[in-house]
Amino acid sequence: MFLDEVLVPEDAVLGGVGQGWSVAMATAGSERGLTLRSPGRFLHTAERLLALARSRPDGPGPLRERVAQCWIEAQAYQLFTLAQVTELVEGRPVGAESSLNKLFWSELDIRLHQTALDLLGPEAETEGPWSKGFQFALSGPVYAGTNEIQRTVVAERLLGLPRGTAAMRFAVAEEGAALAAAASGVLARVAGPELIREGWPGGRPELVDAVWRRLAAVGATAALVPERAGGLGLDENALTPLLTELGRYGLPVPAAETVAVGAPLLAAAGSPWLEPVLTGEIMLTVSQNLGGEALVPFAARAGLLVLRTGDQLRLYTRDEVAPEPVASVDGSRALARVTAPPGAGLLLAQGPAALATLRRRGVLGTAALLLGLCERMLELTVGYVKERRQFGAPVGSFQAVKHALADALLALRFAGPAVLAAGWAQSAGEPDAALRTSMAKVLASDAARLVARTAIQCHGAIGCTTEYELHLYAKRAWALAAAWGGPDHHRELVAGELGLKSAGGRT
DSSP states (O other): OSSSSSOGGGOOOSSOOHHHHHHHHHHHHIIIISSSSSSHHHHHHHHHHHHHHHHHHTGGGGHHHHHHHHHHHHHHHHHHHHHHHHHHHHHHHOHHHHHHHHHHHHHHHHHHHHHHHHGGGGGGGGSHHHHHHHHHHTTTTTSOOHHHHHHHHHHIIIIIOOOOOOOOOOOOOOOHHHHHHHHHHHHHHSSHHHHHHSTTTTTTTHHHHHHHHHHHHTTTTGTTTTTTGGGGOOGGGHHHHHHHHHHHHHHOOOIIIIIIIIIIHHHTTTTTTTTHHHSSSSOOEEEESSSSSETTTTTTTTTTTEEEEEEEEEEEEESSSSOEEOOOOOOOOEEEEEOOOTTTEEEEEESHHHHHHHHHHHHHHHHHHHHHHHHHHHHHHHHHHHOOEEEEEEGGGGGGHHHHHHHHHHHHHHHHHHHHHHHHHHHHHHHHHHHHHHHHHHHHHHHHHHHHHHHHHHHHGGGGGSSTTHHHHHHHHHHHHHSOOOOOHHHHHHHTTTTTOTSSSSS
């Protein structure tokens, strides 16, 4: 409500004369983003949903993954809110980020209650806490600014898309940020879509290898290697900012496999191959796949391979294995099927603990790469829809385009804190590190698939041409979303950790 020609005493004016709108927006932002819906309310509702699912005679059955997804999203909401509080503590205003928060909690509220009603089956017809909660949740996308308005705010103020003509943190540690900035500085000068194409069949991979050596020179390959072994001595907290930058530029190298998994394994085993890996002279790749013929990314190019055999992790030289190239959706990943001969290779580690560390770090590194890919695809798309014109206006001013991109940004921004939290949980040795890591992979993979699809859709016809650079990033996103366990696999792991029974009655 706006009041004209109303006299207000000077000592009652907030923010100064002419600043009323800024004050109103700051108040609304706080209401939408931090005070209207406490994360504790959603965490409590998610726990009630878990209790309901566990109480059913046959468990949640086919709704098992939906229950797990609701729990993941409630956790993500808490982490995003904590990230916003961090921004405030460090003196930065929340601003339009509050619209992302409002979008997320209002739609999560509906999903939580709808899932509960579906679990109740015929009992959902009876009046009770879940049915009443569902009815109240339906008002969430309307009050405090409709979700259509919030998506428009996100599109215009966070993505910078033009206005239509019609109506309608967690902080990164200093060392990790410095390493990520150094890597970004190298890539900004030399990396781009043409370099990615050099990694595809028929390209010149030696150009990619030269950039990988430059990244190694600034310490990228040695992030998790102890200082006594010639590394930087950082922990998993440094993985997310570093690999997010590598994902953004799309350099076709086994970044997660080398930085997060392979190099630390070689260091722990005291392998003489560590030095050429850290300098980038020899490419190293890793696979967690078990079996006589494992699909291994970059096996067609790598000189060294870490493969799982039983409960062992063994290092093989290229001469010891027989890689058979396999066509991949992302041709730059040099995918190959590898047969490891019995008795060959050097034992690096063995046992459940070693395998669990390998999986957690590989999953975390892949999730971080997906964040960077999402950022790059959004940058490309926002730039395109600002310039592309239809009916006399930029297509980015059309509400359908704005809202699609707002949803894509929403998915990305909520995945980010979850990936940071997974890195922290691993570095701190938290008992729920595996759970946090699977949650991060679910959110990052789902975000990457949504962003890729939205980017292609918003580009129109050119988005469907494989020659356009967007496909280089989208295909990488599709490949990595499935790598180290796809989102459905990790939702199953989360459901198991939460004690939810499968359709067969197993947890």
